[in-house]
Amino acid sequence: MDTNTINDPLSQQELEQLHAWWRACNYLAAGMIYLRDNPLLREPLKPEHIKARLLGHWGSSPGLSFVYTHLNRVINRYDLDAIFIAGPGHGAPGVLGPVYLEGTYSEIYPNKAEDEEGMQRFFRAFSFPGGIGSHCTPETPGSIHEGGELGYSLSHAFGAAFDNPDLLVTVMIGDGEAETGPLATAWHANKFLNPIRDGAVLPVLHLNGYKINNPTVLARIDHAELEALLKGYGWTPYFVEGDDPQQMHQKMAATLENCIREIRQIQAEARDNNRPQRPRWPMIVLRSPKGWTGPKEVDGHQVEGSWRAHQVPLPQARDDAKQRKQLETWLRSYKPEELFDEQGTLIPELRALAPRGIRRMSANPHANGGVLRRDLRLPSFRDYAVEIKRPGATLAGNTFPLGQMLRDILRANPHNFRVFGPDETSSNKLQAVYEASGKTWLAGTLPQDDDGGELSPDGRVMELLSEHTLEGWLEGYLLTGRHGFFSTYEAFVHVIDSMFNQHAKWLDIAEDIPWRAPIASLNLLITSTVWRQDHNGFTHQDPGFLDLVVNKSPSVTRIYLPPDVNCLLSVADHCLRSRNDVNVIVADKQQHLQYLDMDAAVRHCTKGLGIWDWASNDQGGEPDVVMAACGDIPTKEALAAVQLLREHFPLLKIRFINVVDLYTLSGESEHPHGLSDRDFDSLFTCNRPIIFNFHGYPWLIHRLTYRRTNHSNLHVRGYKEKGNINTPMDLAIENEIDRFSLTIDVINRVPGLLVSGAHVKEKMRDLQIDCRNYAYEYGIDKPEINDWRWSMD
């Protein structure tokens, strides 16, 4: 700290008031866990005042509200625009308490008013069916981070701070959460925060020493090691350690104030001199007892300052008189009668301590980002169209034009749109974005770095080899009202499976909360797909993310598999305009055949699926077989099969269907995009064989369609977990999504073809062997495979 360091900044009166406010927080936290009646202890505590089932986490609650209380002080003192992220979100009582005391809770939920009756309702509803969650759920005013699954608080905090130069994001990180991988690497985000353009993140590492049943690692390494670690992460740590509330209030007030000053100084220096260097941002290590101010000992076991304080310290309080007595003593230790007036309202002297209006962290609009969200300024996606003279006749890289579109979106939205990718933006052929923006980077640089994408403190392309961190940044950015686009390798999107799950759950709940304004959708481009892992082999082959996505609420999940450039552009435009969804787009980055001109692509994507007339010959009648395809490579192979079939069986009536919007396959009642049975039947027929060539694991198509009339005739091909080092055709053959296998499938399934088609099947098998032999001899596919074009009239 510099010479301006503040020490013992609190007057006695201020200290007492702060402490009283914190006592009120702790009283409420304990009340939430235990009480269903007698909320102000106006009478002695009886069994019937106590909930039948005691649920909740006391352990980290006092620490959370301690920091919250002190933040309120500096918000007032420095007129800060601040939000609060509770990493230990399961310590919700430590957040809900101050949120209620600030008045926000009652404003939003009037039946939890600031009086005795409201307080009773507030207590009773906590961790109660249909009531208030025991994490910082979307229903919690001021929350953008539930903390149900641990690991993402710090990356969420950075996401919130990006492009919010005046915002302070304080994030409490539990020492349990700090052991997770995602959190352990998220500390490095300070190399991606520009002190001019972005706001500040103030982490408070809360060493309360214990997880559920164990001490925590960071609480049990020596001071020098911990300090070295945090400095090594690039932070300047300040330590607030102890258990005496009086001393701790002074220490925390001083430290917090010093941190605010230091942050302001860093920002002023960078901004005044236009020098966006990486500072060593301050952070706080708060070492306080777990379950601080709670019961010291229960039934001979230490509770305060031990893992036993994690959840409910007095679990038998309803039935055991001794524990009930202990609970009463504990609750009365906060002196509720001094804190709340006759009506049960916080006394005016304490009410005055909270910030006002939207300065309250619980009412800060950044934490209800939808209200700040502005539509993106989008160029016309048609401007990036690839010209298509004839379907299936030309090759183009599918993702490259999307990169151009993203480039122009970056240009048109210089403050609320970012592009994310784990060191794969170029690899995924989106490199045109670099024409509009460098890659965000405030660590060291060398001259050769910029050759292929400039590194810059002002960059808006976020790259780090941590899908966790990127996803966390993006979520934080979206939740505070901005927009983004994330591209990643298909196989490794599984790294963030659980983050996707949690975000989808958040959105699902948030949609039903009237006061939460819709936020921009999370747009995820899955590329470098299973079918083009030419040398990466088996580990890079996994199209199973979609199987996970379909488990989540249909109201927030969307899946698109555009077959070509123009469809990809149309889909991307739609996704960038949408709200409250997770849009998963699957499109490979390599050169692929192009099929639809832009008008046709828009029509096709709008419907979500459709017959491709130019590839069908069933006009004016029922087809003998439906060939359906979903995904770029599967579409190409299916078309090549149609061509083979039509060459060999000119009388065979084939209907070709391409599916872009995967959810069209599911029932109308199961997903808002689901096709009606009538429409489905008219496309897929009620009784003709369907050969469906799918990008992913084949079972997903069955899962989506098992209720459809013609499901028993549906034969799906897809990735069957067979691969190693393969050429594209070799891999297709191994998994039987290739043109030859599909041709054989049709012969096997269309009545009457088996006999006449026997020699064709033989030929197909020979062609497969030829292809594989060639691949195994030369390491590449045969030219006639690579050069295949659709050439039917």
Place this chain on the structure above:
Amino acid sequence: MDTNTINDPLSQQELEQLHAWWRACNYLAAGMIYLRDNPLLREPLKPEHIKARLLGHWGSSPGLSFVYTHLNRVINRYDLDAIFIAGPGHGAPGVLGPVYLEGTYSEIYPNKAEDEEGMQRFFRAFSFPGGIGSHCTPETPGSIHEGGELGYSLSHAFGAAFDNPDLLVTVMIGDGEAETGPLATAWHANKFLNPIRDGAVLPVLHLNGYKINNPTVLARIDHAELEALLKGYGWTPYFVEGDDPQQMHQKMAATLENCIREIRQIQAEARDNNRPQRPRWPMIVLRSPKGWTGPKEVDGHQVEGSWRAHQVPLPQARDDAKQRKQLETWLRSYKPEELFDEQGTLIPELRALAPRGIRRMSANPHANGGVLRRDLRLPSFRDYAVEIKRPGATLAGNTFPLGQMLRDILRANPHNFRVFGPDETSSNKLQAVYEASGKTWLAGTLPQDDDGGELSPDGRVMELLSEHTLEGWLEGYLLTGRHGFFSTYEAFVHVIDSMFNQHAKWLDIAEDIPWRAPIASLNLLITSTVWRQDHNGFTHQDPGFLDLVVNKSPSVTRIYLPPDVNCLLSVADHCLRSRNDVNVIVADKQQHLQYLDMDAAVRHCTKGLGIWDWASNDQGGEPDVVMAACGDIPTKEALAAVQLLREHFPLLKIRFINVVDLYTLSGESEHPHGLSDRDFDSLFTCNRPIIFNFHGYPWLIHRLTYRRTNHSNLHVRGYKEKGNINTPMDLAIENEIDRFSLTIDVINRVPGLLVSGAHVKEKMRDLQIDCRNYAYEYGIDKPEINDWRWSMD
């Protein structure tokens, strides 16, 4: 370093020899990437000598082989038992080179002999269809870590070192991988390594500065910060930095030797004095140019020392004469004619540098752990049985007896079995294990820590709040021939989805490699399940891991949902005896009804599914309806529904089926456990309605059974992603897996019941409302719900 520090340990001759060996490695690495012929450059390089498609990663290869080369030196000098883990596994050429030079490759794959023809085959097969993978795949001798997905090298290394006191595990960590979350927290594993009991892990953080297209964070923070970070993680880092090979050889030889001495000193001190304290283990930071010794510049772009060296530095070498010339110059710079004799065999003087026999890291049996694997000494699982007098009449915690069994397995196998869990072993009611073993812990302790599970350097229960690290430790432990058991919360097993994917892929490939001996299965207990998240709410409700598991190869995946204690014990015993599988067991930790005595449980689990006669009344005839259930809570609700139905419709013939082994549902040709269609039909009938109450997302059952005769009559209930704070019954009702919903389902589906059952449906709906009202009033389920017991005769 202490005063015994070694400096410049290499004589000029030794240095030249080491350098020559490394040159041979680099020659082979480049040869693998480029050459299909003329492997020793006996003639000028022509286009036809170069592969048609150039694939592979050059960038990290020289650094990998540099360390490998130097490790060989110290292995010889100190007679070390060592294995090598290549974090940047995509730099396989840097590993395959030394493995070939050591002779191991040719011993295992005789057609890649140590002569010109063998070398040509070796080159040609690299990154080639059907050939050698470009990662350290299971086919790579000496590999236990493919490195296809980044993040797990360091945790794998620790897993290998546990209980292998004489083993040295050197792990190269790429600076790209170091950015991932799992790797960032894995450094803390040194708090779990006992210097007496366990071996040593020597991390080499390889700062080659770049990922695919970006610099790396750790290469671009200043020296002081990096040093602080690594010290903060608890290591003593030694830096080997530069690009001049001569100097770097001396530095690396000295540093490595010093590290070996330091490790030995640490071990000797701990072992001689029986003081298992946490030392600050040494580690190495190797800062060397990316693509070291490769082309400095190509077409005006810097390559060596830049991200452009990541993959193939001269991509046009086949067609572009200038690049071809440059390639030839580069290859000749290693002077192959000095390294290999007339036959193409490494000259004797260099051959002598590699260790012999199983001292070669590529031939070390620890890296083919199956050969070291000994069967577990297992107690009889019957000894832990819960006594069952009547089915469905008593409650017991399902996981507690399993904890007792694990306790005794720990006791009987003190050196090759460990239990893993993210701070949830007690929470998951497996706390009996602590009677046999403390929790591994070498960080600081406090007196109150041990109250509920002792912390101990000798502990064999591994707990850290990082599923990534635990899974990585367990995998490393299994891959080196030991056994383990991992329990985790159901919702958060998704954190390791991608690790599961990668391990399943490894096993799938490994099974087909004759020289890889089978290893112990990965046993994963999923508990704290979706149906009992009484206050954790929506974020803790996700039974979708199974949907991911079924995507992986049927030869390595197994899924069990035992309905009660005795089935769980039987299943667990089976899993602990199995090999090369991933066994996923789903069983909740709370009190549940018990159904089968041990004999019945064994019979039931052996079949995998079966009719429960005592719950059925269709004896001697076809049932009117099949009620099937899979999972503990679904089974209880289905039984309660059967009881309701039989009370209301005494003539209705109901067959009750319980499924333990989920894969019995799939076809015989799809999974080795799949039931034949004949058996399936005889159980599930060909035409009667089936109501299937499932633990997970309902679609999975359709996915497994869509080909079954009676699939169109199959009606599945399961978790539909609906929940928040609920009592168990409230949640069941919301997702319609409750007894009342199932009763209504039967009435709706059995012909003839609709009219007669109308009033029963009405009653069921009323009962649901009653249940929910009670839950919303008291926060708990009605006593008659909690106290329900099976009571039919």
